[in-house]
Amino acid sequence: MADSRRIGIAFSGGATPSEIVECVKLAESLGYESAWVAEGHGGDQFAVLAACAAQSSRILLGTSITSVFVRTAPTIAMAALTIDDLSKGRFILGIGSSHKVQVEGEHGVPYAKPLTRVRETTEVIRQLARDGRVRFHGETVRVENFDLWFTPRRRAFPIYVSAVFPKMAALGAEIADGIILTRSTLATAAGIRSQVTEGALRIGRQPREITVTSLLPTSVGETREQALNALRPGLAFYAGFFPRYNRLIAEHGFAAEAGAIAEAWARGDRNAAERAVSDVLIEATSIAGTPQYCRERVDAYRRSGIDLPIISPFARGPGAKAKFEAAIRACAPSHD
Numbered sequence: 001m002a003d004s005r006r007i008g009i010a011f012s013g014g015a016t017p018s019e020i021v022e023c024v025k026l027a028e029s030l031g032y033e034s035a036w037v038a039e040g041h042g043g044d045q046f047a048v049l050a051a052c053a054a055q056s057s058r059i060l061l062g063t064s065i066t067s068v069f070v071r072t073a074p075t076i077a078m079a080a081l082t083i084d085d086l087s088k089g090r091f092i093l094g095i096g097s098s099h100k101v102q103v104e105g106e107h108g109v110p111y112a113k114p115l116t117r118v119r120e121t122t123e124v125i126r127q128l129a130r131d132g133r134v135r136f137h138g139e140t141v142r143v144e145n146f147d148l149w150f151t152p153r154r155r156a157f158p159i160y161v162s163a164v165f166p167k168m169a170a171l172g173a174e175i176a177d178g179i180i181l182t183r184s185t186l187a188t189a190a191g192i193r194s195q196v197t198e199g200a201l202r203i204g205r206q207p208r209e210i211t212v213t214s215l216l217p218t219s220v221g222e223t224r225e226q227a228l229n230a231l232r233p234g235l236a237f238y239a240g241f242f243p244r245y246n247r248l249i250a251e252h253g254f255a256a257e258a259g260a261i262a263e264a265w266a267r268g269d270r271n272a273a274e275r276a277v278s279d280v281l282i283e284a285t286s287i288a289g290t291p292q293y294c295r296e297r298v299d300a301y302r303r304s305g306i307d308l309p310i311i312s313p314f315a316r317g318p319g320a321k322a323k324f325e326a327a328i329r330a331c332a333p334s335h336d
Helices: 017-029 045-054 073-086 114-131 166-175 188-202 224-241 243-251 255-266 270-275 279-285 291-304 320-330
Strands: 008-011 034-037 060-063 091-096 133-137 142-147 159-162 178-182 211-220 287-289 308-313
Touching: 008 017, 008 320, 017 034, 017 045, 017 320, 034 045, 034 308, 045 060, 045 073, 073 091, 073 114, 073 142, 091 114, 091 178, 114 133, 114 159, 114 166, 159 166, 166 178, 166 188, 178 188, 188 211, 188 291, 211 224, 211 291, 211 320, 224 243, 224 255, 224 270, 224 279, 224 287, 243 255, 255 270, 287 291, 291 308, 291 320, 308 320
Parallel strands: 008 034, 008 308, 034 060, 060 091, 091 159, 159 178, 178 211, 211 287, 211 308
Antiparallel strands: 133 142
């Protein structure tokens, strides 16, 4: 049975870097297990985590996620080992393939063979941490020679792989310590568990060795309507801009909404895309409502098979920090 007190908090922009640090300190004081920082359009995730490491003592710190395409494998390894040292061994590296529309469109980097790239990058990172040097000739990653000029605090640290669909989930079960899902429904965990079991048993691992987590968009409001409306723009953006998330929404049983959002987004009508996001869709893939309802929803995700629910408040602008703090307080394990 899932631990009824395990919970994480994730940040994907909106709050400033210094505000995120303050929020992480609050989360630690309220008993959160972990805090995660995204790589996207916010502050640099490793710099933010370094500041969090300096101002916290217990809470685990992770990336959710680092792209295997926009940083080189040795660069990711050095950053990870740096945060692990500064945090005295509290770091978790969450890595993933990101999205073609981001990697190519926003960074100008070619995107190809994501499964292979994740596997090979993970191997390089583990070798470099373990041995202090690496030479690697893979299909997507080539390192002639790279050596560390410092001794890592830990020669091995947890690596979680971001997975949206079964192939990456199975790969994560083979090579990683955990899986990071996103925008899950209460039915997601059962299917993912079968993929994790398949991948783990293929190489002789026990499936329960792999932690299954999920990033869950979260909005706490005085009313259900207020909370739902706060999440509508973010869901429209994710389902409109990212083909992979649009497919995920469709596979969750919302094919009509996914199609309408994609069509509106393609013609540049963001208002129509937001109108296509139904309340039922938001409720199925998010945590939105009054504080009491949000706590009940987190518990429901735990019971569904998610080992670690990670709330991910969506907020932009000057009031972002207050909205993050409201979600942190509402979902804190001290309420259990």
